[in-house]
Structures are given as C-alpha cells and as structure tokens.
Amino acid sequence: MMPTNTKTKFELKLGAATREAFGKALVELGRSTPSVVVLDADLSKSTYTAGFAKEFPERFFECGIAEANMVAIGAGLASAGKIPFASSFSVFLLNKGFEQLRVTAAFPRVNLKVVGTHSGISIGEDGPSQMSIEDLSLASSLAGFTVISPADEVATFKLVKTAAEFVGPLFIRTGRAKAPVIYSADREFTIGKAIELVEGSDVTLIATGLLVAESIRAAEQLEADGISARVIDVHTVRPLDRDAIASAAKETGAIVVSEEHLVDGGLGVRVAQAVGETHPVPMEFVGIQNTYAESGTPDELLDKYGLRARDVAAAARRALARKR
Amino acid sequence: MRTTHDVAELADITKQMRREVIQMITEAGSGHPGGSLSSAEIMVTLFFDVMRHDPANPKWPDRDRFILSKGHCCPILYAVMAECGYCPKDQLNTLRKLGSVYQGHADLRFLPALEASTGSLGEGLSLGIGMALAARMDGRKSRSYVLMGDGEIQEGQVWEAAMFAGFNRLDNLVAIVDYNQIQLDGFVKDIMSLEPLPEKWRAFGWHVVEVYGHDIAALQNAFGEASSEKGKPTCIVAHTIKGKGVSFMEGNPKFHGVAPTREECAKALQELA
Numbered sequence: 001m002m003p004t005n006t007k008t009k010f011e012l013k014l015g016a017a018t019r020e021a022f023g024k025a026l027v028e029l030g031r032s033t034p035s036v037v038v039l040d041a042d043l044s045k046s047t048y049t050a051g052f053a054k055e056f057p058e059r060f061f062e063c064g065i066a067e068a069n070m071v072a073i074g075a076g077l078a079s080a081g082k083i084p085f086a087s088s089f090s091v092f093l094l095n096k097g098f099e100q101l102r103v104t105a106a107f108p109r110v111n112l113k114v115v116g117t118h119s120g121i122s123i124g125e126d127g128p129s130q131m132s133i134e135d136l137s138l139a140s141s142l143a144g145f146t147v148i149s150p151a152d153e154v155a156t157f158k159l160v161k162t163a164a165e166f167v168g169p170l171f172i173r174t175g176r177a178k179a180p181v182i183y184s185a186d187r188e189f190t191i192g193k194a195i196e197l198v199e200g201s202d203v204t205l206i207a208t209g210l211l212v213a214e215s216i217r218a219a220e221q222l223e224a225d226g227i228s229a230r231v232i233d234v235h236t237v238r239p240l241d242r243d244a245i246a247s248a249a250k251e252t253g254a255i256v257v258s259e260e261h262l263v264d265g266g267l268g269v270r271v272a273q274a275v276g277e278t279h280p281v282p283m284e285f286v287g288i289q290n291t292y293a294e295s296g297t298p299d300e301l302l303d304k305y306g307l308r309a310r311d312v313a314a315a316a317r318r319a320l321a322r323k324r
Numbered sequence: 325m326r327t328t329h330d331v332a333e334l335a336d337i338t339k340q341m342r343r344e345v346i347q348m349i350t351e352a353g354s355g356h357p358g359g360s361l362s363s364a365e366i367m368v369t370l371f372f373d374v375m376r377h378d379p380a381n382p383k384w385p386d387r388d389r390f391i392l393s394k395g396h397c398c399p400i401l402y403a404v405m406a407e408c409g410y411c412p413k414d415q416l417n418t419l420r421k422l423g424s425v426y427q428g429h430a431d432l433r434f435l436p437a438l439e440a441s442t443g444s445l446g447e448g449l450s451l452g453i454g455m456a457l458a459a460r461m462d463g464r465k466s467r468s469y470v471l472m473g474d475g476e477i478q479e480g481q482v483w484e485a486a487m488f489a490g491f492n493r494l495d496n497l498v499a500i501v502d503y504n505q506i507q508l509d510g511f512v513k514d515i516m517s518l519e520p521l522p523e524k525w526r527a528f529g530w531h532v533v534e535v536y537g538h539d540i541a542a543l544q545n546a547f548g549e550a551s552s553e554k555g556k557p558t559c560i561v562a563h564t565i566k567g568k569g570v571s572f573m574e575g576n577p578k579f580h581g582v583a584p585t586r587e588e589c590a591k592a593l594q595e596l597a
Contacts (some may be wrong), residue, residue: 104450
C-alpha cells in the first residue's frame with residue numbers, strides 16, 4: 001500500500017469533474033505519445049474529448065451514435081499498434097458496447113482503453129437512463145480487464161496518463177459532477193495499489209470515486225465520537241489491493257465499503273470476497289440498493305439514495321456494533 | 325509459400341482445401357462445413373493471389389489484413405493458413421480438441437497469426453475499419469479484407485460499421501459477403517431477407533461488385549476493381565452455394581452446422597478427388 005498521508009486535514013474543496021481531468025490528460029498524452037488516438041460517439045463536448053479532437057483532428061475518430069461499432073473499431077486500431085481511448089457516457093459504453101468489449105478487447109487481450117463519463121447518480125437531472133450504476137460490475141466481469149475508478153481530478157489525470165503506458169484492456173470510470181479535491185498535485189498513483197488517506201484503528205472505510213471524499217468526512221464525524229476510522233481509496237477496483245484490505249480487516253476488525261454504484265456486483269462484493277478469503281470481519285455496504293434513481297440535483301440525489309458521509313458513518317456504527 | 329495468378333492452379337488448391345475442411349470437421353465430430361465450402365474460392369484467391377502477406381513475417385506492419393468475421397467458418401481459414409505456412413498442417417485434425425491451435429472459433433490466443441478472435445457475428449467489419457484507419461494514418465499500403473456471412477449482416481453493428489466506412493471513404497477496406505442464402509434456421513429469404521442487398525451497400529456509400537463466388541477469375545477481377553476504387557470502400561457480394569463441391573451438402577441447410585459422418589466424409593472426398 002502507498003504511504004499514509006496522516007494528520008493532514010482535508011479541505012475537500014470542489015475541483016474539476018473527473019471527466020474534465022480525463023480530457024486534460026488526453027491532450028497531454030496527445031502531445032507526448034503519437035500513437036494515442038481517441039474515439040467518441042457524439043458526446044465529445046460532454047466527455048471532454050473535444051480538446052484532443054481540436055488539437056489532433058487526424059487522430060480523433062468521431063463514430064457517431066454507435067457505441068458497439070466504436071468499441072470494435074478501437075480494438076482494430078489497438079491491434080494495428082495504436083493506443084486508442086474510446087469514450088462515451090459510461091452507461092452507453094459498457095451496456096451497448098459490452099459484447100464488443102468482451103469479444104474484441106477482453107478475450108484477445110487487446111490494448112484498448114475505454115473511459116466512461118457520467119457514472120453514478122450524481123449526473124443529476126438527466127435521470128436514470130443516463131446514469132451508470134452497474135459499470136464497475138460489468139467492467140469487472142470482463143476477464144483480464146483492469147478497472148479504475150479515480151476519486152478526484154488529480155487521481156484521474158495521473159491514472160489516465162498511467163493507463164496509456166499500461167499494456168492491456170482497461171476501463172476508467174469518471175463522473176460529471178465537480179469532485180472534491182483529495183490529493184495534492186505531487187501524489188503518485190500505482191495501478192492496483194490502494195491509498196490509505198486517514199489512519200485509524202476501530203473501523204476501515206473503503207471507498208471509490210465520489211464516495212472517497214464522503215468517507216473522509218465520515219471519518220471526521222466518527223472521530224468526534226471517539227471512533228478511530230481508517231479511510232482507504234481503492235482507485236483500482238481490479239486488480240484489487242488484497243494486502244491493504246486484509247491488513248485493514250486484521251487491524252481494525254470492521255469494514256464499510258461505499259460506492260456510487262449498485263451494491264450488487266460493485267466494489268463492495270469484491271472487497272467482501274477478499275475479506276472472506278483473508279480475515280473475515282463484520283462488513284457494511286453503502287451504495288444504491290436494487291433500484292434506479294430519478295431526476296434531481298446531484299446533491300438531492302446523493303441525499304435521497306443514501307450516499308453521504310452520514311450514511312457512511314451510520315454504516316460504520318452498525319459494523320462496530322457487530323464487532324465482537 | 326505458393327502465390328499464383330493462375331486460375332487452374334488456384335482451383336486445384338481450392339479443391340485440396342475443401343478436402344481438408346471435410347476431413348478436419350469429420351475428425352472433430354462437430355463444426356460448420358457449409359460456410360467453409362461456400363467461401364473456399366474467396367479465401368484461396370485472397371491468400372494465394374490477392375493479399376500482400378508473408379508467413380515468414382506474420383506481423384509485417386505493411387501486410388494486408390484478413391478478418392474472418394464469420395468466425396464459425398474457421399476450418400477453411402485454418403486450412404488456407406496452414407497451406408501458406410502460418411501454422412502446422414499435420415495438426416489440422418486436432419480441430420476443436422483441447423489445447424489445439426485450431427479452436428472451434430478463430431482465437432488468436434492460440435493462433436497469433438490470426439488478425440482477430442471472432443465468433444460473435446457482426447463484429448469483424450468494425451475491426452477491419454480500425455485496422456484500415458491505422459494504415460491510412462500511418463501512410464501504409466496495407467488493406468483490410470473482411471469476410472462476412474449473409475445471415476451475419478442481419479446484425480445491426482454491421483450497418484453501423486458500413487455507415488462509418490462509407491462516410492469516412494475508407495478505400496483500403498473490402499467487405500466480402502458470402503451470399504450462400506442459408507443460415508442456421510433455414511433460408512435467409514425466409515428468416516430475414518437481405519434484399520435488395522447491393523442497393524443497401526451502395527446507399528451506405530460503398531462501391532459494390534457482384535460476382536459468382538466460385539468463379540476465381542471473376543473474384544480476381546473484383547478484388548482488382550476494389551483496389552483501384554478511390555474514395556469508397558468496396559463490398560463484394562459473392563453469390564455462392566452453401567456446401568459447394570459436395571453434392572449432398574450443396575444448398576442443404578443441415579450442413580450449416582453439422583459434421584459429416586465417416587461415410588459421408590468418404591463420399592465427399594471421392595467427389596473432391
């Protein structure tokens with residue numbers, strides 16, 4: 001696990017959306033790496049691939065509203081030696097392109113990068129047809145895929161750049177809403193290595209994406225009640241950092257996993273598998289419960305569907321109560 | 325590796341490939357003979373005459389790419405690639421057996437000389453587009469050839485890809501439709517007619533050539549025409565006969581996906597002698 005960033009007070013000021021950081025990283029990759037090419041399906045202004053398209057029009061492929069075709073074209077480009085980043089709203093990319101991701105990218109282990117934006121319910125008013133709440137589950141069921149879910153603009157920027165050097169099929173999940181800044185600009189990220197953000201000994205709050213900041217806030221709330229909560233950012237959902245999870249289970253004896261995703265098939269069940277196989281302890285899960293959300297502001301939706309710091313803190317208290 | 329423009333020689337190779345297909349599938353006890361036999365002339369003409377490729381250097385960046393989008397017809401591709409020297413001829417009869425390089429559908433994990441793993445219909449044209457785009461970006465002469473089944477083009481992704489290639493004027497891309505008129509459940513015209521087929525491809529911005537897909541000289545001309553066509557991808561609609569070359573398989577939907585018995589195999593080999 002990466003070294004602890006302990007005793008730092010997190011300001012958690014709102015920064016850029018992770019999708020915007022993705023777009024910024026793409027432009028830098030465009031300048032540094034000639035083999036990087038980008039594909040989009042008529043959403044380049046929303047996915048932020050438009051910046052790359054403007055600077056490198058000959059390396060940008062507009063595929064129109066045809067995600068399945070886009071994914072397989074990306075796989076063809078990768079087979080011919082390019083480093084393609086195919087992007088769309090996560091819900092369309094993973095759901096409409098799933099079979100193509102499976103057969104043209106995962107199964108032949110093609111070096112395709114897919115980046116979904118507008119993940120989770122924090123996209124707000126557009127409603128559930130646009131909300132990807134199963135993308136971590138889908139991507140994690142593609143054998144051989146690496147699955148990344150960054151928490152803020154710094155993590156996204158660094159991990160997108162790392163993804164271009166990484167060989168193999170890879171999915172990155174980003175969001176529409178502005179995300180609280182967690183990391184300083186000099187933080188380094190390693191695919192597959194979780195980051196301990198807050199030290200703690202009574203319970204561990206494991207989270208990914210937007211729920212990392214909520215978990216930090218939850219740890220602060222718990223601290224006020226004398227509960228010492230460890231916070232871990234699992235930016236790589238697969239391969240999972242089993243060592244960090246096993247240590248957390250052993251050293252704190254209770255775990256809460258939080259994600260802006262269905263509790264079915266997401267990070268929570270993957271962590272539970274690792275805990276069950278290494279050091280079983282009481283666990284609680286914060287996520288979307290067997291339903292689809294609705295229109296509303298991002299804040300209203302995160303409140304209504306129970307994805308706030310208070311929900312994480314309440315889950316931590318439940319887990320603690322079950323501790324022997 | 326043999327290369328030739330000679331029609332009689334290509335016809336001889338084709339006959340030999342058909343024999344190998346029959347033997348392989350009989351030995352495997354399962355597989356898809358009909359579509360392998362209907363596309364035999366197309367594949368032989370491509371690999372032994374038309375395409376620029378080098379079995380001694382399978383990853384040559386300037387090579388032409390062949391994608392068997394109808395991945396279930398891999399026996400004919402395996403026979404042709406083995407004859408070219410990409411893979412062992414003496415293992416053809418391990419088709420569909422555990423550990424064989426000759427998997428039940430084309431799988432490049434086992435046979436890296438393949439350009440793509442296929443088997444889920446409708447995906448190969450998009451892959452071919454990706455490879456054609458990369459060649460165009462890099463200024464390479466490389467062309468992409470994608471062989472599709474007729475039933476296969478009922479898949480919506482084919483038309484997403486057709487629209488993309490036409491709009492983007494990918495003239496280094498050639499689609500071949502093996503129009504043998506039979507799919508698994510019966511005759512294409514009864515299941516989901518494709519007609520008017522040439523008009524559909526033209527409407528998507530493609531140059532279209534119709535040929536009798538067992539006429540090697542006509543195929544040579546069609547591929548030549550595709551190579552000289554500027555600003556448009558070419559679709560070769562190849563009218564073929566399912567199970568071609570074996571009397572009791574020709575036009576018989578049963579042999580889309582059923583292996584011949586040993587007796588049927590012996591009879592077929594006699595006819596292909």
